[in-house]
Amino acid sequence: MPTTLSLGFLMGLSPMELFAHGGPIMWPLLIVSFLAVTVVVERTIFLFREHSSREPEVVEKMLEYVETRDTERAVALGAKSSDYVARILVYALTHREHSLPNAFMRAANRELSRFQQGMAWLDTCITAAPLLGLLGTVTGMMATFGALGGGDISASTGAITGGVGEALIATMCGLAIAILGLFPYNVLNARIEVAKHDISDASNALEVIMKKANATCLDCPATNVSAPRA
Numbered sequence: 001m002p003t004t005l006s007l008g009f010l011m012g013l014s015p016m017e018l019f020a021h022g023g024p025i026m027w028p029l030l031i032v033s034f035l036a037v038t039v040v041v042e043r044t045i046f047l048f049r050e051h052s053s054r055e056p057e058v059v060e061k062m063l064e065y066v067e068t069r070d071t072e073r074a075v076a077l078g079a080k081s082s083d084y085v086a087r088i089l090v091y092a093l094t095h096r097e098h099s100l101p102n103a104f105m106r107a108a109n110r111e112l113s114r115f116q117q118g119m120a121w122l123d124t125c126i127t128a129a130p131l132l133g134l135l136g137t138v139t140g141m142m143a144t145f146g147a148l149g150g151g152d153i154s155a156s157t158g159a160i161t162g163g164v165g166e167a168l169i170a171t172m173c174g175l176a177i178a179i180l181g182l183f184p185y186n187v188l189n190a191r192i193e194v195a196k197h198d199i200s201d202a203s204n205a206l207e208v209i210m211k212k213a214n215a216t217c218l219d220c221p222a223t224n225v226s227a228p229r230a
Contacts, residue, residue, distance in 0.1 A: 022169040025136035029129065029170070033177045036125040039118040040184045047191045050115070053082040059202060062089050067209045071096070084111045084195070085202045092206065100210065108199050115192045122188075126181045133174015140167030 019026050058081045065074035071093050078090035091107035092100055141164070 018169055018173075021165055022173060023136055023139060023166040025132055025139060025170050026173065029132050029136075029173050029177065032125045032129050032132065033173075036122055036129075036177065036181045039122040039125070040181070040188070043118055043122075043188050044184070046117075047115075047188065050084060050195070051191075053084075055081050055083040055086065058083055059085050059089065062086060063202075063205055063209055066093070066206065067213055069213050084114075085198055087111065088199060089202060089206065101207075104203055104206065108203070111199065112192075112196065115195050119185075119188065119192070122181060122185050126178050126185060129177035129181070130174045133171045133177075136170020136174070137167040140164065140170060 019030070022029075058077060062074040062078050065071065065077065075090050075093050078086040078093075081087070088104060088107040088111055092104035095103035
């Protein structure tokens with residue numbers, strides 16, 4: 001493996017040659033890129049599975065049962081579903097005697113935590129990659145100026161171009177990792193926002209239906225009392 005790098009031949013290097021000429025900072029960049037790819041693939045598979053298991057019709061049917069005050073039937077129907085909104089409704093309705101809003105919030109937070117797993121790691125990779133590339137730029141330029149301090153510039157040409165090449169490669173790789181990781185990060189966040197919207201919509205629907213059912217129940221005795229006796 002050559003120890004010097006010609007800047008004119010920089011774009012023609014193979015990936016292994018780029019890695020070798022990028023300096024020691026390429027190892028943490030490799031780890032960051034591997035972690036980012038792992039998170040993106042795992043989150044994509046997870047969101048695809050969750051989207052495939054969605055059953056909006058089951059959620060609507062559960063809400064219809066709740067509106068008719070047939071809560072037990074709604075819980076039984078939701079228990080058979082793999083829809084994450086249905087799971088939240090099942091937990092909330094099961095613990096409705098204690099606190100329906102708190103039960104719904106606890107179940108919703110538990111489901112949303114599943115959606116957000118790994119996103120902090122991906123965010124860290126996107127942030128750290130260009131910083132590591134900048135660090136490689138600094139170390140490469142330090143090597144260049146160290147070679148310039150030797151006095152004989154013509155004899156240090158290989159070391160000078162090698163330091164500049166190391167700086168450019170590290171910067172390029174750091175920016176490439178950050179840019180390529182930013183697109184799936186935003187797409188994954190958009191899918192999480194969709195899940196939050198679905199959960200919020202179910203929460204609002206359940207609240208309205210429960211209030212409507214309770215109001216209807218409270219009106220029944222009043223109607224009976226006001227009705228004339230036979």
